[in-house]
Amino acid sequence: MVTTDEILALAFRIGASDVHITVNSPPAFRLHGKLLPFDAPEWHGGLGADFSAIRKLTPEDTDLLVRQIMTEGQYHKFQETGEYDFSYAITGVCRFRVNAFKQQGSAGLAVRLINSEVLSxxxxxxxxxxxxxxxxxxxxxxxxxxxxxxxxxxxxxxxxxxxxxxxxxxxxxxxxxxxxxxxxxxxxxxxxxxxxxxxxxxxxxxxxxxxxxxxxxxxxxxxxxxxxxxxxxxxxxxxxxxxxxxxxxxxxxxxxxxxxxxxxxxxxxxxxxxxxxxxxxxxxxxxxxxxxxxxxxxxxxxxxxxxxxxxxxxxxxxxxxxxxxxxxxxxxxxxxxxxxxxxxxxxxxxxxxxxxxxxxxxxx
CATH class of the missing domain: 3.40.50.300 (P-loop containing nucleotide triphosphate hydrolases)
Structure with missing residues (x-):
């Protein structure tokens, strides 16, 4: 099982604007406005074996992926409220705007990639x-x-x-x-x-x-x-x-x-x-x-x-x-x-x- 950081780093590498993680689906990237799951034929294996092998996520998978990028305090608030907004960063890679949410009792993530460089x-x-x-x-x-x-x-x-x-x-x-x-x-x-x-x-x-x-x-x-x-x-x-x-x-x-x-x-x-x-x-x-x-x-x-x-x-x-x-x-x-x-x-x-x-x- 790949980690959340690995998924987010891959999203940055391919130029995606957003990442979506939810149950009963592989993780998905929004690339140039189009939403593409990991198993989409458009990739033609371009994501690499570690990623293309991922199929549908279980509730246990999504909960683990959410917990990996939250502090204990954030995860506790998320469990209480059912949604939580926060920022996240991978050193040397990118910053992210994250919304964690519950749907049908399971955890999900919607992540926006933020270019660390402010463009003119x-x-x-x-x-x-x-x-x-x-x-x-x-x-x-x-x-x-x-x-x-x-x-x-x-x-x-x-x-x-x-x-x-x-x-x-x-x-x-x-x-x-x-x-x-x-x-x-x-x-x-x-x-x-x-x-x-x-x-x-x-x-x-x-x-x-x-x-x-x-x-x-x-x-x-x-x-x-x-x-x-x-x-x-x-x-x-x-x-x-x-x-x-x-x-x-x-x-x-x-x-x-x-x-x-x-x-x-x-x-x-x-x-x-x-x-x-x-x-x-x-x-x-x-x-x-x-x-x-x-x-x-x-x-x-x-x-x-x-x-x-x-x-x-x-x-x-x-x-x-x-x-x-x-x-x-x-x-x-x-x-x-x-x-x-x-x-x-x-x-x-x-x-x-x-x-x-x-x-x-x-x-x-």
Whole structure:
């Protein structure tokens, strides 16, 4: 029986983004967006005899694999609650974001691989306008997208940009900590929910008394966290945050809709005043080489955009992005057309991910 470390090290070696371990199945890797179990014919024995020989895991197997990467305290909490999030590292290999969970009484693991090296905007192919958002002295910048769309990687690159360019105090609030940053020009303190603090809201409230210039909120899940984040942005801090939304307009609507109706007009005004930009991204399989490429929608808070948010006319945001290229803005469909014209993605994938497939199909 191979160990969890051996499975994770193999995932790193082949370039997988995720590892899944569950009963009645061999371990599986997500490679370029596609989920492949150890016994998938695509491997053609390429995993090596020690791995390809593994068949379906038993409940005893999965429990052992979970215990191998947990401390006794973590395993005890996992048994109590039925799920547990934590970070894990194999020295000289990689860091991992881990979710252990129970399903039908048996243990399972979902593991995300985290590149230990923080890549630059140029290496990630991110638009230059993101650098200008990082240089804002205050306000709210949101990076959004579905699970697995590269939000954490983009945010890490943004934090690194600030760290290399300016002397600021950066506080990150994460669950769990993924990329570990070193002090460069800036001073960075990274706090992990569950280990260093009870919740995002309590950590964010405390951060206001810790003399921060930049605050990264790993996930803005509830009205309390969102409200404190907007107050922090309003009072002279640059706040970076994430939401699981697919577009800039949907992000604005989600933030407003989190609050009760009697507060929504106030939130529209507050959000219109504090927002600096929204970066909504999704990853699409490439056709020019193995891997995926990000299609990125960018909304920059111009006076016109701020007015639309205050007036509740978020449905007009897309047209503002379409005509706002001089500010660095682009809609998702504009981004898809750009990477399609560079022969990086197929026409089918471009249309599958488009906000308006019918219109996009006429210009591809």
């Amino acid at each position: 905007f140029q290496e990630l192919g991110l638009p230059e306008v993101l650098a200008s958002l990082c240089r804002k002295p205050r306000g709210l910048v949101l990076v959004t997208g579905p699970t697995g769309s590269g939000k954490s990687t983009t945010l890490a690159s943004m934090i690194n940009q600030i760290n290399e360019e300016s002397r600021r105090h950066i506080i990150t609030l994460e669950d769990p900590i993924e990329f570990v940053h070193r002090h460069k020009k800036s001073l960075i303190n990274q706090r992990e929910v569950g280990r260093d603090t009870r919740s995002f809201a309590s950590a964010l409230r405390a951060a206001m008394r810790e003399d921060p210039d930049v605050i990264l909120v790993g996930e803005m899940r509830d009205p309390e966290t969102i409200g404190i984040a907007m107050t922090a942005a309003e009072t002279g801090h640059l706040v970076l945050g994430t939401l699981h939304t697919a577009s800039a307009a949907q992000t604005i609507d989600r933030i407003i809709d989190v609050f009760p109706p009697h507060r929504q007009q106030q939130i529209k005004v507050q959000l219109g005043n504090t927002i600096q930009g929204v970066v909504a991204q999704t990853l699409i399989p490439r056709i020019d080489k193995p891997g995926r490429v990000a299609a990125i929608e960018i909304m920059v808070a111009t006076p016109a955009i701020r007015n639309l948010i205050r007036e509740g006319k978020t449905y007009q945001i897309v047209s503002q992005m379409q005509t706002g290229a001089k500010y660095g803005m682009q809609s998702l469909d504009m981004a898809l057309r750009s990477i399609f014209m560079k022969k990086m993605i197929s026409r089918e994938e471009a249309l599958n991910h488009a906000a308006d497939p019918e219109t996009l199909s006429k210009i591809l």
